[in-house]
Amino acid sequence: MTTKPYAIRPCTRVYLVLMALTFVTFAVGQLGLKGLSVSLLVLGFALVKGQLVADFFMGLRGIRGPWRWVIIIWLILPGGLITLAFSLTA
Amino acid sequence: MTAIAQAEKRRYPPGDLAIWIFILAELSVFAIFFAAYAFTRMGHAELFDTYQQTLDRRAALINTLALITSSYFVVRAVAAIREGSQTGCVRWLLAALAMGLLFLAVKSAEYAHHLGQGINLSTNTFYMFYLSLTFFHFMHVILGMVILAAVVLKARSGGYCAAEHTGVETGASYWHMVDLVWLILFPLVYVMR
Numbered sequence: 001m002t003t004k005p006y007a008i009r010p011c012t013r014v015y016l017v018l019m020a021l022t023f024v025t026f027a028v029g030q031l032g033l034k035g036l037s038v039s040l041l042v043l044g045f046a047l048v049k050g051q052l053v054a055d056f057f058m059g060l061r062g063i064r065g066p067w068r069w070v071i072i073i074w075l076i077l078p079g080g081l082i083t084l085a086f087s088l089t090a
Numbered sequence: 091m092t093a094i095a096q097a098e099k100r101r102y103p104p105g106d107l108a109i110w111i112f113i114l115a116e117l118s119v120f121a122i123f124f125a126a127y128a129f130t131r132m133g134h135a136e137l138f139d140t141y142q143q144t145l146d147r148r149a150a151l152i153n154t155l156a157l158i159t160s161s162y163f164v165v166r167a168v169a170a171i172r173e174g175s176q177t178g179c180v181r182w183l184l185a186a187l188a189m190g191l192l193f194l195a196v197k198s199a200e201y202a203h204h205l206g207q208g209i210n211l212s213t214n215t216f217y218m219f220y221l222s223l224t225f226f227h228f229m230h231v232i233l234g235m236v237i238l239a240a241v242v243l244k245a246r247s248g249g250y251c252a253a254e255h256t257g258v259e260t261g262a263s264y265w266h267m268v269d270l271v272w273l274i275l276f277p278l279v280y281v282m283r
Contacts, residue, residue, distance in 0.1 A: 008169055015162040019155065022276075026151045029281035034139070039282040049273045057165050058103065058266045059259075065101045070114060071270070078121040082278065085128035089135050 014056040021045045036090035043082060050075045104168075105260035113267045116230065120271045123226070124278060127219045134215050139283040141216040149200050150280045153193050154272060157231075160189030161269040164238070164262045174252035176245055183242045186265065190235045197228055220279055227271055234268045237261045 025042050054071035055061040103110055131138045163186035170178030204221070211218050241261040244250065250258050 008166070011162065011165045011169075015158065018158045018273075022151065022154045022158065025277050025281055026147065026154075029147050034283045042277045042281050046274050046277045050270050053161065053266055053270050053273065057161050057269075058263055060103055063100060063103055067101070067103045067110070070103075070110075071117075074114075074117045074121060075274075078124040078274065081121075081125040082128040082282075085125070085132055086282065089132045 011056050014052045018049050018052060021049055036086060039086050040083060043079060047075050047079045103263065105263040106256055109260045109263055113263060116267060123223055124274060127223065127278060130215060130219065137214060138216045141214065142283055145280055146200055147280050149196050150276055153196050154276045156189045156192045157269045157272050160186040161266050163189065164265050168258055168262050171250050171255040171258050172252055176248060176250065179250065179258060180242055180245050183238055187235055187238055190231060193231055223275065223279065227275060230268050234265045237264055
């Protein structure tokens with residue numbers, strides 16, 4: 001069985017985006033920024049990073065059917081609960 | 091490979107399906123852990139925010155970069171074996187393992203610092219979550235490294251090729267899961283307040 005070679009260039013771009021978003025998240029922490037909107041922004045970055053890892057690194061982008069949605073649902077569930085908890089705390 | 095076989099393959103994620111069942115179980119546990127952290131924080135927001143400031147965010151940054159980089163190296167390893175390069179696959183996996191070791195070293199230094207200050211699971215609710223959540227993830231990093239090391243050994247002995255490399259994809263999928271969990275854990279525990 002021969003599988004299609006990985007398209008490395010999109011993965012390299014994703015890697016750079018992941019690094020950039022990580023530095024932004026770190027900067028938010030170092031600047032002492034806080035509050036609901038900041039927390040949700042940082043959480044949003046994390047969810048985007050998670051989706052990029054699932055799509056490009058785990059290779060789920062080209063998958064059809066329920067397995068395509070596994071990580072998306074996993075990101076939405078805890079992401080939603082964290083959002084709810086932080087919203088109720090604010 | 092027939093068109094039907096190709097279509098069937100694209101219905102399933104890369105690697106052995108069993109590892110994906112395992113990944114689902116692991117992700118479910120972490121999701122519960124994350125929700126428990128967030129909802130417990132509701133009643134102790136001030137305590138959580140205060141003690142969050144005692145954590146070493148620079149160490150967490152290094153660890154996040156290490157895991158993302160290791161995941162990228164694993165992607166390169168899978169790409170190499172798909173092109174038939176066993177040597178390339180082994181080299182990229184060893185580089186990923188080196189990043190994993192960096193993660194373990196930095197996290198161990200963090201734990202040593204906290205333990206040296208007399209901090210443990212019963213110090214307060216924040217540290218209970220911080221230590222248990224990060225140590226649970228720490229153990230997954232170790233397991234992921236064991237899996238990658240096993241893949242390296244098999245790849246070195248010519249166990250994988252362009253035509254058959256399910257084991258490499260299986261190990262890669264688990265390692266990406268370890269990275270994925272940390273991507274949520276880092277902002278939740280070290281940054282959000």
